[in-house]
Amino acid sequence: APHGPGLIYRQPNCDDPETEEAALVAIDYINQNLPWGYKHTLNQIDEVKVWPQQPSGELFEIEIDTLETTCHVLDPTPVARCSVRQLKEHAVEGDCDFQLLKLDGKFSVVYAKCDSSPDSAEDVRKVCQDCPLLAPLNDTRVVHAAKAALAAFNAQNNGSNFQLEEISRAQLVPLPPSTYVEFTVSGTDCVAKEATEAAKCNLLAEKQYGFCKATLSEKLGGAEVAVTCMVFQTQPVSSQPQPEGANEAVPTPVVDPDAPPSPPLGAPGLPPAGSPPDSHVL
Amino acid sequence: TVVQPSVGAAAGPVVPPCPGRIRHFKV
Numbered sequence: 001a002p003h004g005p006g007l008i009y010r011q012p013n014c015d016d017p018e019t020e021e022a023a024l025v026a027i028d029y030i031n032q033n034l035p036w037g038y039k040h041t042l043n044q045i046d047e048v049k050v051w052p053q054q055p056s057g058e059l060f061e062i063e064i065d066t067l068e069t070t071c072h073v074l075d076p077t078p079v080a081r082c083s084v085r086q087l088k089e090h091a092v093e094g095d096c097d098f099q100l101l102k103l104d105g106k107f108s109v110v111y112a113k114c115d116s117s118p119d120s121a122e123d124v125r126k127v128c129q130d131c132p133l134l135a136p137l138n139d140t141r142v143v144h145a146a147k148a149a150l151a152a153f154n155a156q157n158n159g160s161n162f163q164l165e166e167i168s169r170a171q172l173v174p175l176p177p178s179t180y181v182e183f184t185v186s187g188t189d190c191v192a193k194e195a196t197e198a199a200k201c202n203l204l205a206e207k208q209y210g211f212c213k214a215t216l217s218e219k220l221g222g223a224e225v226a227v228t229c230m231v232f233q234t235q236p237v238s239s240q241p242q243p244e245g246a247n248e249a250v251p252t253p254v255v256d257p258d259a260p261p262s263p264p265l266g267a268p269g270l271p272p273a274g275s276p277p278d279s280h281v282l
Numbered sequence: 283t284v285v286q287p288s289v290g291a292a293a294g295p296v297v298p299p300c301p302g303r304i305r306h307f308k309v
Binding site for chain 2: 011012013014015019020041042043044045046047048067084087091093119123
């Protein structure tokens with residue numbers, strides 16, 4: 001702990017390049033250690049104090065505000081290329097306290113504490129009166145929508161059977177009545193199109209994750225599901241040195257490559273028009 | 283003789299060191 005009488009700290013500008021460098025190391029730390037949910041990006045540096053360390057180095061105490069992006073933590077896309085979740089999509093902010101040790105010009109994290117919270121319903125209503133708010137992830141309609149979407153995905157998929165990993169975001173849309181859900185999946189050793197019991201399928205040793213967005217629309221006499229999934233390239237199990245760019249996201253279509261590209265679904269949370277097609281609607 | 287009235291040093295806007303700039307939007 002750096003605190004104590006007689007110790008003098010300096011307070012650089014929050015927008016100093018050195019402060020920003022420390023904040024970006026903190027952001028990387030968050031995104032590499034989040035067990036679920038979405039990557040966060042730096043929004044604002046609130047405060048910074050720099051304490052001298054004995055025998056050498058400096059300790060940066062830094063408070064930062066972050067914002068949720070649209071990239072799931074399992075998505076290998078670098079956070080710099082991830083879009084920030086917009087207010088009308090019901091943004092989520094993070095509030096973090098970090099301590100980073102700077103030694104020989106390099107930062108390392110020694111302490112981290114973050115809380116995240118969704119924007120208030122009132123703020124969402126200010127920018128969009130009709131936009132749906134975030135729904136509890138264990139809501140029965142949300143869970144049903146995710147399971148129905150995954151079943152539809154597996155039924156159309158020529159590759160591995162995928163299991164539901166995590167429901168990461170959901171919104172209940174009043175008009176037209178529908179449930180929008182985002183979830184992650186994990187590949188198994190079963191073939192998707194074969195009718196197999198999920199209990200008999202094993203997760204692949206070399207994990208293959210996917211991220212899906214789905215809308216379950218209630219119709220007269222039934223429901224209609226639209227789902228797009230992006231399956232991420234399998235990451236090597238060993239930590240061998242990788243060539244430059246090897247960690248970048250490489251979308252792998254897992255459905256019929258002749259299928260038409262994704263039409264806009266009109267659901268919240270989808271990429272803006274003009275985004276490159278990275279998956280297929282089933 | 284025209285005398286320039288004394289003018290104080292041009293004071294630019296004072297930028298507080300913290301908090302820093304907002305990169306996206308405030309929630």
